[in-house]
Amino acid sequence: xxxxxxxxxxxxxxxxxxxxxxxxxxxxxxxxxxxxxxxxxxxxxxxxxxxxxxxxxxxxxxxxxxxxxxxxxxxxxxxxxxxxxxxxxxxxxxxxxxxxxxxxxxxxxxxxxxxxxxxxxxxxxxxxxxxxxxxxxxxxxxxxxxxxxxxxxxxxxxxxxxxxxxxxxxxxxxxxxxxxxxxxxxxxxxxxxxxxxxxxxxxxxxxxxxxxxx
Numbered sequence: 001x002x003x004x005x006x007x008x009x010x011x012x013x014x015x016x017x018x019x020x021x022x023x024x025x026x027x028x029x030x031x032x033x034x035x036x037x038x039x040x041x042x043x044x045x046x047x048x049x050x051x052x053x054x055x056x057x058x059x060x061x062x063x064x065x066x067x068x069x070x071x072x073x074x075x076x077x078x079x080x081x082x083x084x085x086x087x088x089x090x091x092x093x094x095x096x097x098x099x100x101x102x103x104x105x106x107x108x109x110x111x112x113x114x115x116x117x118x119x120x121x122x123x124x125x126x127x128x129x130x131x132x133x134x135x136x137x138x139x140x141x142x143x144x145x146x147x148x149x150x151x152x153x154x155x156x157x158x159x160x161x162x163x164x165x166x167x168x169x170x171x172x173x174x175x176x177x178x179x180x181x182x183x184x185x186x187x188x189x190x191x192x193x194x195x196x197x198x199x200x201x202x203x204x205x206x207x208x209x210x211x212x213x214x
Contacts, residue, residue: 003028003212005060008067011150020201023208037104042156064197066153075166087194091162196213
């Protein structure tokens with residue numbers, strides 16, 4: 001019987017980000033995000049989503065970027081057998097200072113809907129991609145994103161208070177400009193950007209398979 005890994009994506013409303021991930025002997029189960037409440041904290045949202053998903057008693061969990069923060073909150077409610085954090089952080093002081101300062105200045109509230117839904121403007125720099133194929137993938141991934149959910153999630157990240165360090169398997173790109181890599185990484189994807197879940201999937205698939213070998 002295949003192992004099952006439940007997956008939480010980044011600020012994307014569907015499972016496109018996981019479609020190129022093909023770990024051997026593993027079934028990936030995408031957890032779809034629910035609509036948020038306006039004044040809900042990230043911790044409160046994660047608790048409500050955890051209850052809604054109704055995970056089995058024993059489960060493996062993978063979180064990408066924003067999804068890694070939700071995964072860290074899930075793990076506090078019920079510890080996962082294996083927790084994978086990809087291109088993410090696990091506690092508040094790992095959020096880059098520049099983002100925390102932006103939060104204090106409320107800059108995320110000034111991001112217009114048009115900019116949120118036009119990723120090509122900053123894709124090359126932020127996501128670290130140059131090939132047209134990858135730029136097209138980003139456009140397909142971000143187009144379905146809901147602007148209000150994105151604004152809420154950004155504020156939730158900037159106000160996140162988690163200080164617990166989960167027992168997690170961390171996978172990170174060495175050239176991630178959105179959430180730069182720190183020293184507490186188990187698997188470093190050399191030259192990888194914040195986009196590794198889509199364009200470095202062979203390496204990530206191998207890591208997941210290796211960690212599930214009996």
